[in-house]
Amino acid sequence: MGAMGALGRLLLGLQLCALARAAYKVWVPNTDFDAADNWSQNRTPCAGAAVEFPADKMVSVLVRGGHSVSTMLLPLDGELVLASGAGFSAADPSSDPDPDCGPGAPARFLDPDRFSWHDPRLWRSGDAARGLFALDVERVPCRHDDVVFPPDSSFRVGLGPGARALRVGSVWALGQKFTRDEDLAVFLASRAGRLRFHGPGALSVRPEACAAPSGCVCGNAEVQPWVCAALLRPSGGHCPQAACHDALRPEGQCCALCGAIVSLTHGPAFDLAQYRARLLRDFLALPQYQALQVAVSKVPRPPQPREAPGAEADTEIQVVLAEPGPEAGGAGRLARALLADVAEHGEALGILSATFWESGAPVGDGSHRPGSRVGLASGLAAALFLVLLVLPAGALLLHRAGRLRWRRRDETPLGFHNPVFDVAGSVEQPPVPAPKTLAESTSQSCFVNPLFAATQTDTDA
Structure with missing residues (x-):
């Protein structure tokens, strides 16, 4: 992963140590170039392949390795973040294709807007234990949770329809911890924030620890319809x-x-x-x-x-x-x-x-x-x-x-x-x-x- 990967692991380790006494949720999917499940053929582009990004989308893409491409169609607004040693080179279209790939359709980057905050499958709990599971509405961040977006990956997350502001304890993103709404609002309005968060939904932070020994209610009852809709989408909305x-x-x-x-x-x-x-x-x-x-x-x-x-x-x-x-x-x-x-x-x-x-x-x-x-x-x-x-x-x-x-x-x-x-x-x-x-x-x-x-x-x- 190079220097960026080592730095990312260090930052994430420091973040998780700081959150050791708090409940936290970690965002799982990414928009990395080198992740096979981000591509239409479920593999990274072969050497000399034509690469296409959705033209009408915004996206930040982390590139970790070196890639040879024949053509590349870029989005109207986006960025390619190159890790140490990463880069692109132009391949001769007339050269022999990779025998493991063969001729075929261009490698298309999947819709980066497909990841929703409300999808329970896209979050990992930091306090999971063997034999325990979380209810569906508690698998997405609750109002007292700290939310972590790993710093060694690129990401893009949809904040939902905007019917209710998403309220959490804090947000870690791009190596920064946001505990005040004013600071978070400035970040979300910046270009870096707009590349990573989208949709009409609002995100709010209130660093209130759950002080009751008997625990606290998650507070996601109002968004349960969106949680269940996202969870059941692959099965056509049916249990x-x-x-x-x-x-x-x-x-x-x-x-x-x-x-x-x-x-x-x-x-x-x-x-x-x-x-x-x-x-x-x-x-x-x-x-x-x-x-x-x-x-x-x-x-x-x-x-x-x-x-x-x-x-x-x-x-x-x-x-x-x-x-x-x-x-x-x-x-x-x-x-x-x-x-x-x-x-x-x-x-x-x-x-x-x-x-x-x-x-x-x-x-x-x-x-x-x-x-x-x-x-x-x-x-x-x-x-x-x-x-x-x-x-x-x-x-x-x-x-x-x-x-x-x-x-x-x-x-x-x-x-x-x-x-x-x-x-x-x-x-x-x-x-x-x-x-x-x-x-x-x-x-x-x-x-x-x-x-x-x-x-x-x-x-x-």
Whole structure:
């Protein structure tokens, strides 16, 4: 990569060290001349080839190597940035073509405006860990994130339709860190800024750290339609078919998935980072759960009819447990283990209550076990209780810490519905009705213990 590559790596290393205590997102695609996926034939131009750039586009292109071309059609506005040792030479059109390429169409540089800020596939998280994944809206920069554009690559990014200003903690670009709107505005209006950022959207920086131990909401709910549109564009705007019945769509996710969702109501003592570390250490490290993918974040929640004392009224912690393939059951077992953990340690963890949903049976297994829901209130109630219910068909023993709420199987909701966003092609789920309390359920003629009967219980998240 030469001196520029070494300098770029050094600058990027210094930037990431400075961001070590902050959440940050790194921009992945580039507009480099030597990147094969920037060309129409998915390879860099062969020796002696004709090279064409889109005439009506603006673009900055970093060139790292030496290239021999017969002709080159340049854009109306743009720049070629030559790294140390890079350059172009003219080839004789009558000379023999490269035998590995042969005669063919000119090498055309792809549309540099094809990269959108809202596309989750184009960002890499700096704090990713094995076993963890991010919800679709959280894969693009959140309002507290620092955004890094690697200094050893050229880039161009579209800022969206302009319906909402993009707000982040800071922006690193061309070796500079922008933490004030005034400085960022001057850069975006400059020629260097216009070559790299385009579109009617506005970019704003507010260096406000997330100081709440329970975490902060990402703040991308308003741009979720654009996030999902960009993510689903290759599939024509439609979500892939889920591999299970009654698939779940978590808050902030574009498409339904198989697995479970655990929702935690918490108080001021809850620490999101410590709870995420607890999941990785005490649960995901176990062999039976290592294949699962887990997302943990604070999300908005609708008003509840009955709030637990001390709970944050407008947010909750969402734990999404995604199954890796058509096999099912691991997410449900982990969700039940998390509810049992809340029952035992909820007060110490700052968790006031927990509820989870589970998707249904895999498609094609010959059965259709509906998804279900279990709610558990924890924290203040630490004693165990026994309830013996004598029914005409027999007796059932329920043994549970805290207060237990359940539904009969035939009344179980068939999944989880995202009230914020609805994508065409996504799996639609009916709203989840409020669970009945023990007193409200005494008129039922038959009960199933939702904690120990895996085939009839509610799903994990």
